[in-house]
Amino acid sequence: MADPVNLLVAQPVHEEWLARVRAAVPDAVIDLRDPIVPGEKLPEAELRHRTVLFTDHPPANAEALASLRWLQLGSAGYQQLAGAPLPDGVRVANASGVNDIPIAEWCVLMMLTLGRRLPDALRDQAARRWNRDVAYQVEVRGRRVGIFGYGSIGREVARLSRGLGLEVWALSRSGFGPRPDRFGAAGADIAPDRGFGPAELPEFLAGLDVLVITAPLTDETRGTFGATELALLPPRAVLLNPARAHIVDETALLDALGSGRLAGAALDSQYREPMPPDDPFWTAPNTVVTPHVSGSTGSPHFTARLWELFALNLGRFRSGEPLLNEIADRDWR
Structure with a gap:
């Protein structure tokens, strides 16, 4: 017998997917409300009988969710759950995979932008300077991209890189095989041309033309790339960081760019947001900065993909199957 559904949605609504959910569970209680602000308390009567909560942030009085069976997050991160008084046995799933496509496309854009020196070409255009420098005429095909963190975003970067004719290396703590019960872009669950473990970081870096960081920021990954690690990259290499700025040491990165030891960088997550x-x-040399937009709720497909994930997980929840992107209790408690 399927679990009863008493659902509170605290997310922007996608009307088509909401209609599909209502049709799939016509006997469900489904209430909609504005997104929950961090630290916000909700009336206990609004929480008491809920079995499912679809939100980015749990309410501050999460202890009132005594009947909660499943929490579906609208974010890939889940640090916001630390210390939340959620009931024992609640299942949690995140939204990993929803932003894979726009982030991977940003990475391709930046590979081409830095590879063909587009910022310099635009400066030539603004100065009305006819410059046919050979640096503007290179190709990225045949180069080697290294992906640090081989989750769903990293695999979509790998898929698009293969289409450009790049050789794909990857470094991962958790391996390179298929990842069942994960939400993500179709066809992206591919193996790299060469895989590395954490202990092989020096060898991994020494062979790259492009380093792409797609790992989450954790106690283990914070500051992974300092002066020593950046010096292992060939001088021709560029660094792309659509993940979190603090995976790379700020001073070391500025020094590497300023000295020319690193050929360039594209940064979407910044050390200070908004940037002063x-x-x-x-003004860092050969650096492109974007205002944390590589993958965001502003994507025209974000809400539809988020609700697609939720609808798929609703079916799994009712049939007792593993949820897509289910997070082990030990990882978020």
Whole structure:
């Protein structure tokens, strides 16, 4: 017998997918409300009988969710659950995979932007300078991209990189095989041309033309790339970081860019957000900065993909199957 569904949605609504959910569970209680602000308390009567909560943040009085069986997050991160008084046995799933496509496309854009020196070409255009420098005429095909963190985003970067004719290396703590029960872009569950473990970081870095960081920021990954690690990259290499800025040591990165030891960088996650006018990365040599938009709720497909994930997991929840992107209790408690 399927679990009863008493659902509170605290997410932007996608009307087509909401209609599908209502049709799939016509006997369910489904209430909609504005997204929950961090630290916000909700009336206990609104929480008491809920079996399912679809939100980015749990309410501050999560202890009132005594009947909760499943929490579906709208974010890939789940640090916001630390210390939340959720009931024992609640199942939690995150939204990993929802932003894979736009983030991977940003990475391809930046490979081409830095590879063909587009910022320099645009400066030539603004100065009305006819410059046919050979640096503008290179190709990325045949180069080697290294992906640090081989989750769903990293695999989509690998899939698109293969289409450009790049050789794909990857470094991962958790391996390179198929990842069942994960939400993500179709066809992206591919193996790299060569895989490395954490102990092989020096060998991994020494062979790259492009380093792409797609790992989450954790106690283990914070500051992974300092002066020693960046010096292992060939001088021709560029660094792309659509993940979290602090995986790379800020001072070391500025020094590597300023000295020319690193050929360039594209940064979407910044050390200070929003970036102040005097932020040194605005003017760092051969550096492209974007305002944390590689994958965001502003994507025209974000809400539809998020609700697709939720609808798939609702079916799994009712049939007792593993949820897509289910997070082990030990990882978020």
